[in-house]
Amino acid sequence: MRKSEREVVESSRLITRRVLMLGVIQAGIVSALGLKLRSMQIEHADEYRMLSDGNSIKIRLLPPARGLILDRNGTIIAGNEQNYRVTLTREEAGDISAVIARLRRIIPMSDRQAADILEEIRKRSAVTPVLVADRLSWDEFSSIALNAPALPGVTPESGLSRSYPRAGDFAHVLGYVGPVSDYDLSKIENPDPVLRLPEFQLGKVGLEAKMEEALRGKAGARRVEVNSAGREMRELSRQEGQQGATVQTTLDAELQNFTSQRLGSESAAAVVLDVTNGDIVAICSSPTFDPNKFVRGISAPDYRALMEHDHRPLADKTVQGVYPPGSTFKMVTMLAGLEAGVITPGTRFYCPGYVQVAGRRFHCWSRGGHGMIDAVHSLEHSCDVYYYELAQRVGIDRIAAMARKLGIGVRHDLPMSAIAEGIAPDRAWKRARYDQEWQIGDSLNASIGQGYVLASPLQLAVMTARVATGRAVAPRLVRAIDGQAEAVPDWPELDINPLHLRTARAGMDAVMNSSRGTARRARILAAEWRMAGKTGTSQVRNITAAERARGVISNDQLPWNRRDHALFVCFAPYEMPRYAVSVVVEHGGGGSAVAAPIARDILLFALAGGLPPLTAYPEAERAKVQEIWSRMSLTPSARKGEGRARA
């Protein structure tokens, strides 16, 4: 169809008009776009630039290396080891099954583990690194690094992890570290952001927990550029963290090791104090456990075994455990009597084997009685009646006051977990606790460390140290922090007549060294290490009158958990006391037979600075001692040049 010229012209004019209108509209829209561009890129550029930087620059914390814990000689008892681990990132790996199959040629991995890891990787985002294996040997680690081209997405990493080179020796006193739990975080106000790092370890119990702040150190930081998925692209700057403080303890690794070995599989506790300064040289609870297992994540069966063990390996019996101190408490009663002026060292009481008080008969352990007996001999023979008589005259309040003066029923502040206060009972205590009046029978029981009296092995050691020195020695566990020695306080005098203390010490000496002393067999022969001590056997059950009439059943015939606790406290050398030791063997039977030899061996090891010459032992004991030594597997001495701090 041909168009006429007129039509063409009209059409052109119409189109021109409309195109110009369109042009105006389009110009308007383009102007709007240009203005918006200008507003965003020129006027508000700074705001957007800030948002953009905030998007892509992130601060990543560098976990600080945990402070080392040393023994008194500088041996590392809690250190850090390199933990070599391997992570896998799906995005980079491509075919993860193939990569894992190749990885399994280097790292042994069960089918189950491999399946679990695959599952985990599939669950996580493609750019999140998933832990495939940790605690690799150096050989495995380096061969993975070497084979990196065949293992896309596999990243070998190394980090520090806590390690306890002395395994179980220090398990209770040091405690252990573990991954930070939500519960841990909930307990801390304003938690340090480093705690939220996935691999971070926090002190859970013991010194590790109590000195967490000093040991933790300061986190470093890296400024990194990340992409939208949070994957690091490059590092912009780096500020190294600061390792936690090195804590030097008062403990002696070798003595601790010996003590631990000597206690063996008994359910027992031992504390060794340096009476001159209060240093805890060894503090051992037995049986023990390997804290490294907790750091690495203990397996369920292992944990169950620890929980179900009737000797309670996880409990720290040295400070958490409290026991009736039995006859080891007699020094307290005696000193209370002497100080109150109720008796003099020469005052004698008659022991017919029992006393009749308030219609009840209180027996001496010796049914035949000890006859006329004075202070020193009452300790030597551990005569109960002497203390029954004394208790009636001096009263419980003064006994309790003396107990507290000597460190029983008082909480000793140490960086350890769940330190028990024990009980030094008096009238007020019983009213508050049971809402009952104090009975005279309670006093009699308390006078020989039974009844309501409870003391921890630590408190018994403190008591012994105070009797030995006459000073208010308090235990301490930290010797220096970062090389800065903790000051040793000038322990004040106890305000006890030195003559009275000497009487108590003489009694303890007689226990060991007189011809009829109850613990004579456990004495030290070497004159320069002459030892004084006191046995204790505390009942864990009541002996009824009917039982007594039939004859008390010997411990051997009772089930383990109903046998008496065996206790022993001692110090040496007698003339110039250096160490005080307390030993409690739960359900061990008699103090003199079970606890005393252990205490003696520990004391001798401490005094000799290693295994003592056999001549230090009475001849009759030497064969037995040798036999005990041969069964021990002591960690070889490694004082000099043992692996120093790894930064």
Next chain:
Amino acid sequence: MGYLNYHVVQVPTGWRKILHLNWPLVFLITAVSCIGFLMLYSVSGGDIDRWAGPQMERFAIGMVAMFALSFVPIWFWRSISVVSYVICVLLLILVELMGHVGMGAQRWLVLGPIRIQPSELTKVAFVLTLAAYYDWLPVEKVSRPLWVLIPVILILLPTGLVLMQPDLGTSIMLIAGGGIVMFAAGVSLWYFGAVIAIVVAGVTAVMESRGTDWQLLHEYQFKRIDTFLDPGSDPLGAGYNIAQAQIALGSGGWSGRGFMQGTQSRLNFLPEKHTDFIFTSLAEEFGFVGAFSLLMLYVLILGFCMYSALTNRDRFASLLTIGIAGTFFLYFSINMATVMGMLPAKGSPLPLVSYGGTSLMILLMAFGIVQSAHVHRPRS
């Protein structure tokens, strides 16, 4: 104009046509495409094989197609316009029946080794048809209701099919593109006023329909509208893209962060950085200078097309040039407005720059038709 006219008026023939091409347009298109290659190279982190390379290949093929099409006499396009329209409608029906689902909508049609988006083809084909219609219709009849109804139906038929995919963006694009042709053809302004009034009423109805049984849009489309109205409401969800795009764009500042230095795009904060959001990468790396320059290049392309349309006395050629240029304008202005947060995100590419084979090739072919109109314009 019919075949016979070409024997009457002086029109270049054979290889001499190459001299009469709209060369400034060719250079502008090439320049914009080169900016696209550069940006695709940049957002891939320097990996030419990822996007820039394939894009260059398609550009080369597209350019060849453009030249080939520009040699085709203009009457051919008018002759096939109705046929191409029918084919496109059939393809749209086919895609509805057996299309490939992508991004929550059916858009792809897989025919052996070729994947085609019929909606892309439709954009060109129905512009041809409308231009042919108004070329055929006597000028004095264009505003008569019956003669207005026919092109409206021609527009609404494919639009309805595209909307069923559902692809709201392309549907709007089709309506707007058709509207431009009708507007240029001289349809009375009263009709446009009426349509705008109806649209306003319709939008209100759509928004009101949300949450009722007769909900007119998908929930994700409603969400995009929400996000548009208040991008802060969901910064990590649907609003994330827009917020990140705006950060990228704004942080470019006057001169940008430098080639391949854009942190937003390089670090993957930008979504779809190689397709719908490529303008933000450009704005981030080359700043206002770069972004505004691209805008000006687009305006120049538009201007040369419009000038070509104004000087072309063939009504069909003139209208189809306006239709194609108008669609091109809609493309880039909607994309830019979207990434700058002036319109709801609806997934439209930046013409010639965004990665995408089909749209690039079809656009170049459309420009080929524009060139054909230019080359074969009647001369007296």
